Amino acid sequence: MTPLLSVQGITKRYGAHIGCADVSFDLYPGEVMGIVGESGSGKSTLLNCMAGHLTPDAGEVVFDTRAEGPRDTVRMSEPERRMLSRTDWAFVHQHARDGLRMGVSAGGNVGERLMAVGARRYGDIRDKASDWLERVEIDAARIDDRPTTFSGGMQQRLQIARNLVTGPRLVFMDEPTGGLDVSVQARLLDLLRGLVRDMGLSAIIVTHDLAVVRLLADRLMVMKSGHVVEAGLTDQVLDDPQHAYSQLLVSSVLQV
């Protein structure tokens, strides 16, 4: 089977400081991979390099495109990469306001992504937006309200609707449950898991919350100081961590 995403030797430096160094892995269709590590470990740098928000100093990010098969997205032209990020890719930001247009209605936020891939009939766009609001458990009656009138959890769910409406195959998520109340987090996790299964999505989730990766991710990568120190099945890395740093990370979680 061809990997959906094949990352080879990704390195990003900020001057003398290492962002992430020589990271390689393959992600197959339907797989969810978690990346954990403390603040400054390079996990967000890596995610942004993969999603095309940062240009890595070295390495390849090969994506299995629908039309032309595996292509290195680092060396793709900017318009091609932008097309990819509007269609097959989605990016869920930690802060919903970074992924939403706050001055546009909820329906507009979802519809905009559809229009970017060529949808033109107003009625269809509105129906689909309304359907997606319900799928992420936002009352369709709020379709004309701006996201500024939504709670943090609702904004995050709206951001997810906006991202998934075009049926992407790969979703990048940066701390998707960060900053939300635990009860809102649980609801969001449940929603994400259902969407991943029903749409057959592949996803890469950066988080520092080990409980989130246990419930969402099949595989896990542990990063420290820009390097991957351990990778494997999620429950194996969490239940039987091998590297000193992973052992410290797992044993530092407070039991409730």
Place this chain on the structure above:
Amino acid sequence: MIDLSNVSKTFNLHNQGGAVIEVLSNVSLSVAAGECVALTGASGAGKSTLMRMIYGNYLTHSGEIRIGGVDLVQAEPRDVITLRREVLGYVSQFLRVVPRVPTLEVVAEPLRALGASVETAEARARALLSQLNISEPLWHLSPTTFSGGEQQRVNIARRFAHAYPAMLLDEPTASLDAANRDVVLTLIEEAKARGAAIIGIFHDEAARRRVCDREIDVSRFATGMAA
């Protein structure tokens, strides 16, 4: 169906003075289809460790663990994931679920993951939940607030929804009353009859006598330093 040869396990605790704990060495065993084997030995002998190695949530450094032809020691994560979805079911002692998900969905989930429709998966879930005496008003609630015995029965229902060819059972009858214990033992007998290879840990001696064909004393693989 389940074949282990020369499997060993050492824990290396880097942050606790670099302690190295050898738990098991040179474990070899085979379990055929339709057979149920009990792991025995005192607390701390390594029964649960061995079971987790067979499931793959504990890493094995040497030897071979073959389940239906796949060597878990060498397999890629995605092969292990496929194996767990289709071939290898594990009833752990504790139920771990996404909060807020209703019991019916929790039980239907393994079948949904195999591609069954919501209707088929939920019909099977209903049948198992009734059989295990979980009352119907509870089906639409999350099991996180259930009693210990109820959670365990939900856990069992979930893992018996799909007819796994290989199963691992960690104390499946531990906190159950007599009636429910009998239901679980009947489920195990039915799984054996359809050809499942089963490895179980049962502290309940009568249960062990009823469903297990033989016993393997794990202490004979212990290195004397078991934690």
